[in-house]
Amino acid sequence: MNQQTTSMSPENASGRLLNFHIFRYDPQQKGDKPRTEVYQLRETPGMTIFIALNQIRQQQDPSLQFDFVCRAGICGSCAMVINGLPTLACRTLTSKFKQGDITLMPLPGFELIGDLSVDTGKFMRELAERLKLWLHPHHHEIDVHSIEAPMAPEQAAALYELERCVECGVCVSACATKQMRETFVGAVGMMKIARFELDSRDGRTAEDFYHVIGNQDGVFGCMTLLGCQDNCPKDLPHMQQIAYLRRKMAATIL
Amino acid sequence: MNRKTHRVKWSGLLDLTQSISGILLAIFLWVHLCLVASILLGAEAMQWVAKTMELSFLSADGHGYPWVVTVMAVLIGVLILLHVLVALHKLPLTLKQQRALNKQMHVIPHEDTKLWRWQAITGVIVLLAAPVHLWLVGAAPETIGPYGSADRIWNQGGWLLYVPLLLAVELHAAVGIYRVVLKWGLAGDDMTRIQLRKAKSIASAIFILVGLASLVAFMPHAS
Numbered sequence: 001m002n003q004q005t006t007s008m009s010p011e012n013a014s015g016r017l018l019n020f021h022i023f024r025y026d027p028q029q030k031g032d033k034p035r036t037e038v039y040q041l042r043e044t045p046g047m048t049i050f051i052a053l054n055q056i057r058q059q060q061d062p063s064l065q066f067d068f069v070c071r072a073g074i075c076g077s078c079a080m081v082i083n084g085l086p087t088l089a090c091r092t093l094t095s096k097f098k099q100g101d102i103t104l105m106p107l108p109g110f111e112l113i114g115d116l117s118v119d120t121g122k123f124m125r126e127l128a129e130r131l132k133l134w135l136h137p138h139h140h141e142i143d144v145h146s147i148e149a150p151m152a153p154e155q156a157a158a159l160y161e162l163e164r165c166v167e168c169g170v171c172v173s174a175c176a177t178k179q180m181r182e183t184f185v186g187a188v189g190m191m192k193i194a195r196f197e198l199d200s201r202d203g204r205t206a207e208d209f210y211h212v213i214g215n216q217d218g219v220f221g222c223m224t225l226l227g228c229q230d231n232c233p234k235d236l237p238h239m240q241q242i243a244y245l246r247r248k249m250a251a252t253i254l
Numbered sequence: 255m256n257r258k259t260h261r262v263k264w265s266g267l268l269d270l271t272q273s274i275s276g277i278l279l280a281i282f283l284w285v286h287l288c289l290v291a292s293i294l295l296g297a298e299a300m301q302w303v304a305k306t307m308e309l310s311f312l313s314a315d316g317h318g319y320p321w322v323v324t325v326m327a328v329l330i331g332v333l334i335l336l337h338v339l340v341a342l343h344k345l346p347l348t349l350k351q352q353r354a355l356n357k358q359m360h361v362i363p364h365e366d367t368k369l370w371r372w373q374a375i376t377g378v379i380v381l382l383a384a385p386v387h388l389w390l391v392g393a394a395p396e397t398i399g400p401y402g403s404a405d406r407i408w409n410q411g412g413w414l415l416y417v418p419l420l421l422a423v424e425l426h427a428a429v430g431i432y433r434v435v436l437k438w439g440l441a442g443d444d445m446t447r448i449q450l451r452k453a454k455s456i457a458s459a460i461f462i463l464v465g466l467a468s469l470v471a472f473m474p475h476a477s
Contacts, residue, residue, distance in 0.1 A: 084361070180354045181351075220268065223370060239436060
């Protein structure tokens with residue numbers, strides 16, 4: 001078992017052979033058609049999909065497009081559909097797939113840049129502008145001399161829990177409601193609304209939030225299919241959060 | 255004055271209506287099945303249940319008022335209509351939406367989404383079959399009983415309607431209640447969700463078995 005000494009070159013490695021079935025399509029290239037290409041790679045200890053993709057690009061096909069920045073599950077760039085599950089490539093070990101066949105698809109529901117790379121940034125920005133996802137303080141005049149109101153540690157912790165979202169787009173891709181209804185805000189939108197709703201520094205009332213998400217593109221359009229809850233790579237409590245907002249928004253009717 | 259009409263919160267009202275009408279229909283369904291299952295205890299038991307449901311204890315001659323059943327059928331029909339009108343907002347009705355759903359299920363075959371698709375399919379089956387059932391019993395409430403019902407089910411081919419209706423409605427109702435609980439956050443963490451899912455499957459299985467057994471139990475009474 002001297003797997004420690006495996007080198008980067010596939011010939012010298014002792015691991016099993018992995019077959020990567022990768023979606024390929026470059027919308028920028030005229031005449032290009034969507035297809036699946038197969039790449040073979042020797043598995044090395046601790047190999048993630050992210051490491052494998054980099055090796056494929058380095059050694060086999062420099063034209064392969066995919067996104068990554070941090071390789072540690074923090075930047076949210078490398079989300080893709082891995083064997084039918086949308087998740088982060090950098091946090092998915094190849095050893096998880098006993099068959100050795102790994103199919104990679106770009107996240108559905110986003111503008112395709114090429115191959116496995118999608119434009120989540122554009123979607124997130126539009127969402128933030130549409131839902132006004134920033135703090136709306138109680139008072140508009142800013143007095144730099146006034147002392148900031150303290151926040152209870154419990155509330156700070158609750159906010160921090162929701163702040164862990166890395167905007168990877170998995171919840172949007174995993175949501176069949178979103179795929180059927182393009183204008184649906186998805187779990188990420190509701191998570192961020194819930195974050196400001198919980199924030200004591202935010203001056204918006206339940207009534208104000210109703211105007212933003214109290215519709216069928218928002219919380220009342222959610223059909224509780226739970227793709228968001230089951231796939232979020234950061235394990236955010238989407239189900240509870242959306243239910244909380246639903247109760248909160250429904251309560252404004254009474 | 256104008257402000258008031260403008261402020262009706264339709265989206266919220268519709269979502270609430272869907273959940274509440276669904277819960278009421280599910281409760282009715284399960285109680286209804288328990289009452290029908292009285293045939294498993296014999297003809298007299300079912301006869302007694304049928305008469306009691308016609309409020310025989312309020313009439314002097316003990317025959318009751320069969321029209322009470324017709325009124326119930328109409329009320330349930332209205333409740334179903336309400337539930338359908340609201341739930342329709344959620345169904346993929348256009349070709350574009352159906353294609354999007356199919357593609358999604360192909361790329362990301364997620365379990366609870368599959369469950370929802372079954373809920374939608376069974377919902378359409380119930381939508382088609384339930385009005386026929388309501389019409390059959392609502393138009394002839396006096397025939398409900400061990401012999402009249404047996405005749406309807408086994409001599410007039412009623413089972414062709416009742417078997418698919420039973421299967422569809424028992425799946426639809428259990429999945430629906432499961433979803434309502436999660437939707438409004440009435441259950442806690444993921445562990446409860448797994449238990450809830452199990453409970454809903456067991457509920458479907460038991461009610462389908464009881465329903466099928468009841469249909470079979472009517473057979474000897476069909477002359």
